[in-house]
Amino acid sequence: MKKTILRSVALIAAGLLAVTGCSANAKSGGAADGDFPSKDVRLIVPWAAGGSGDLTARTIAPLLEKDLGVNVIVENKPGANGSVAYNWLAEQAPDGYNLAMMGVEVATLQFMDYDIKPENYAPIGQGSSGPGAIAVPVDSPFKTLDDLIEAAKAKPGEVTFSSPGIGSVWDSPAAGLQQLAGIKLTSVPFDGSAPSIAAAASGKVDFSIDAIGSQKIQVDGGHLRYLATLTEERDPNNPDVPTTKELGIDLQNASWVGIMAPKGTPEDTVKKLSDAMEKATADAGYQDVIKSSNLVPTFKNSAEMATFIQDEAKRYGPWIDYAKNNTK
Amino acid sequence: MIPVFASPVAEGIAAVMAPDTLLVIGIGILIGMLVGAFPGVTATMAVALASGFTLTMEPTQGLAMLLTIYVAAQFGDRIPAILINTPGTPASIATTFDGYPLARQGKAGLALTTSALGSAVGMICGIVILAVAAVPLSAFAMQFGPAEMFALVVFGLTMMVGVSSGRIFKGLAAGAFGLFLATVGRDPITGDQRFTMGILELNGGIPFIPVIIGFFGLAEVINQILTHRKGKGIKPISQMGQWMPDSKLLKRLAKPTAIGAATGSVIGLVPAVGGDIAGIIGWDNARKASKKNHEFGKGSLEGLTAGDTSSTATLGGSITTTMALGVPGDSVMAVMIGSMMIWGIQPGPGLFNSHPDLIASLVTILLIATVLTLILSLLRMKGVIKLLELPDHFLWVVILVFCMVGTYSINNSVFDVFMMLIFGMVGLFMLRFGFPPGPAVLGLILGPLAESNLRRALLTDGWGAIFTSPIAVVLLVIAVLAVTLPPLRQLVRRRKAANVGKNVPTLQP
Amino acid sequence: MTDQPPIEEIDQDAAIEAAHHHEEPLVRDLPVRLRELVAVVACLGLGTWILIAGKDIIVRGSAELGPVFWPNMLGAGLILFGAVIVLNNVLRGVRKADVPERITASGLAMFGVTMAVCIGYLLLWNVLQFWIITFVALALFTLVLGGRSWKAVLAFPAVTTAVLHFLFIVALRVPL
Structure with missing residues (x-):
């Protein structure tokens, strides 16, 4: 019984090896400088x-x-x-x-x-x-970026934002925003972009700073609203959303x-x-x-x-x- | 209810019923069962690899392929969990609790069949939820912020007592150890190093799958090698006994199945929480509700069914949250989101309005995949069990080498394999000195969620964030009750039993 | 199916066992109880190490529960549980089910050589071709763990290596 199984497994395996060859092991061959790639x-x-x-x-x-x-x-x-x-x-x-x-x-x-x-x-x-944007929950009291900055000035550290993790590509420009606008915000770091944006969409934090494209899901679904984009020029897909530069804060990031x-x-x-x-x-x-x-x-x-x-x-x-x- | 003959639904179903889509489903099942059965090779990895070549397919076929792999892997991973105590994927951790003891008692056949049936029931419950209530339920899932997640995780941590198999203090110590392992790496809030001991790879944390393979599979094999005696006698494991559960057993399994299905369905809706946690929680819920709870962990078919039903029931919920919120319901769905966007399916709140036929297609794919996988699992069971007829030394060698190669393949990293060996030794120590591995694994899964969500909640609103959230408060109350009620009830029951004397209460419902 | 006792009978036995569960006798032999001290030392040692190593973590800001709170809680917890295990297991005794099977001398030898082969295998992992080292490792494992015939030492490793090669390198495209 066992013998037949072993034998058939061996046969199948040998067959597969023969068919597929040892293609994955093509590590051989040295290259002279001129003819890259060889x-x-x-x-x-x-x-x-x-x-x-x-x-x-x-x-x-x-x-x-x-x-x-x-x-x-x-x-x-x-x-x-x-x-x-x-x-x-x-x-x-x-x-x-x-x-x-x-x-x-x-x-x-x-x-x-x-x-x-x-x-x-x-x-x-x-x-x-992937250029970035600042977005707030749809029912947020902040209608413009200025509202947000005013609120943060009035109560330093009370306005919160979600980021995909400290030192990440989106937590950092938030530091830039704080420096340029002279405000103090509280960063709530999440484990990646998706949960971070979802936290803003459900109103657990006051705003999200992330890629326009990543926020798009929640914007299209009616949970988030763009306040400003972090681009040199207006985003062609969102021509109504101003850039931070237009609003007096020269901050770009992608x-x-x-x-x-x-x-x-x-x-x-x-x-x-x-x-x-x-x-x-x-x-x-x-x-x-x-x-x-x-x-x-x-x-x-x-x-x-x-x-x-x-x-x-x-x-x-x-x-x-x-x-x-x-x-x- | 959706009118069945309305055009989007009919269209959605028809799209799946095309012959080439069915063919793709068939291929997906084979891949899924295969990868599920190999420890280390997870559904996440298989789906990620498959997404490379499904990109060029039509969306329906691509989705069919990926979802089928996901479904089938949840059946395949039960096999090594039951036969060799090694979870094929993390979703079958709870399967090892009772599945392996059952196999050692010579009931491997019955365990495999029951497990497959339970998994199928769970899967179908999840699918029903997706079909009927996807949109309203996703609103519930949306409420799960840091505070609610923390409360849920605290509830999950109360399961440590349950998975300690009677050794409560050693269980709690093992749980603390697991939670500690989860703190190694970068602090989730400040990003500074913790306990990395200057090892670069540890910056990313202790890899989870190598640890469970080490704890369960390797530790068990090494223990068998260490206690090996020449001619130790028969191997009880190869006696198959009963195959199909009889009607009495099925009746008895109805309750744990229902508990498992309910647990898994709810947990599946919570973003980022998947079948691994749900399996353990479902297992423990059924244990608390069972009249034969002392059997749990020693080979209880009830426990096996509850865990497996619960872990597969999460799938429907995971898909619901992913599709309706755009937030990955678990790691497999995180991978699938990327592929779906390329197909022009943008997961998120607007999805079901823009693609009304999609729910119907998803449900049909999942149903077909579940039914076919169940049939296939039941058919090839007898072949699988042949593995156990191998003499000890062949089996050990196969487990050792497959665990090593499987672990390597997760991240293509030799470091991970070393971690697997190290944690195999740690698991061996725990096994020899009576520390149950269940709580440690639970701690390792829940640790990052617990600490980071607590601290995130505190960052947003201080302690008020937790106590002003109704969901969080309810969950915390349930957690407290989960710890305090069972000992109280046991006390009452013992009193009663003592009063009645030898007339022990009959346990038939 | 017939070799199984009827369900009711099992239930009845189970019920009796459950009712008397708390009276399970403890093993009180001194060696068994002293052996539990190893578990205690492990808990205390790890707990203490966590508390000491936790001092190296950089703490910034003034948030409630900074990066050291959680590890410190776990370290203290481990020390506490270690102390409770002294009271519970060392002083009172151990359940019979928790006393592990004895380690045999031949088992220990097999374990030692197996681990040595494992580590050697891993060290050569990225150096030599996968199928060569795997075949050799498999043959050595089988030899060490009790396979003696030529089929066990040659055919079995060859077949397994082929299966691994096909599954991981060809099908899953793992760069081995």
């Missing part, structure tokens, strides 16, 4: 599978494959706010075969006592962005997703990858996926990205310090 490229996602960053990676990978002519294998390496993957990437050979997705954390984790320095990476490009390589990757390799990414982000299919995730397809090349990341670090450093020193 083997599979690994694209590490520092977040768990399923989020919008992961989707971006999985959408862009086949497009990069088409352009580079080699496989681009997407792997998730989540952990410790992405720092596990970022640290891993910093230790890889700078040959362009190991890449990672990145978000603003590359610039900001250093302010949260993580050993992540933006100088250790060579950015390839940016793929999408979450973003990009790709990077370890520091020291040869310039022509970076250029090749950056060009491939530019083509991929212009692809209609890619643009559709990003737009339906309520994000904006954006492209910045390697050089633009390097300055951009430095600017982000300069902006976020003081914000995070402010937020940490003003926690209630």
